Amino acid sequence: MATTSAGNYLVSIWARADAAGATLTLRIREYAGSSLVRTTSASTTLTTSWQQVTLTHTTASPGSTLDFSAYARVAPGTCFYADDVSIARDSPPAGALAVNPSSGTLPLAVTADASGSTDPDPTPIASYSFDFGDGSPAVGPQTGATATHTYSTAGTYTVTV
Structure with missing residues (x-):
């Protein structure tokens, strides 16, 4: 994904596993041209129920490219499932006082x-x-x-x- 402005970008994915205990890792790599600028990653333990997993990445500069990957460590013979993956600029909260x-x-x-x-x-x-x-x-x-x-x-x- 090519970024248009510096700021926070949010990745969201719905995931589950055949058996509880699988580890899902989300990773965002940011590139300026062909140079790796920054990497953000986070891991969570999956259950057998669908769960939303998110990761926020703050870009170093506008015009960079974001590369997203998701991978899981599971027991042999176990599968993990992913659906509804999105990456978008993280909107700021609307303050009410x-x-x-x-x-x-x-x-x-x-x-x-x-x-x-x-x-x-x-x-x-x-x-x-x-x-x-x-x-x-x-x-x-x-x-x-x-x-x-x-x-x-x-x-x-x-x-x-």
């Missing part, structure tokens, strides 16, 4: 809640970072979708996630 209370007297303790944020692709939101807009250090990255902060100076602030 509510801050409460939105005004009050100092010192003002607020809670920022980003639990309404969504991710349009199979990879879940990995972490949240909150900037409360008053020059204080950002909160995060963290796995929780909420953060608290206390304002001690009057003003109008923009909170971002």
Whole structure:
């Protein structure tokens, strides 16, 4: 696959094995011309049920070529099956933020809640970072979708996630 822009690319594959315990490895190799630039790989243990396996690769530069492979280590006489393989640019999450209370007297303790944020692709939101807009250090990255902060100076602030 030829990339058009630098960023994250997501490989998704549905796989299963005849017997539990097979190891499936996904690998993406990135080439600039004929030179290998970067390799990303991950392995998972397959079961007899269909399961979605994903791998994210961050490209080094636009215009490179991505080569994807999947292979399994299975016991003799055991097969593995793969279906619905895709590779696409990993879409960024869509942030949704509510801050409460939105005004009050100092010192003002607020809670920022980003639990309404969504991710349009199979990879879940990995972490949240909150900037409360008053020059204080950002909160995060963290796995929780909420953060608290206390304002001690009057003003109008923009909170971002």
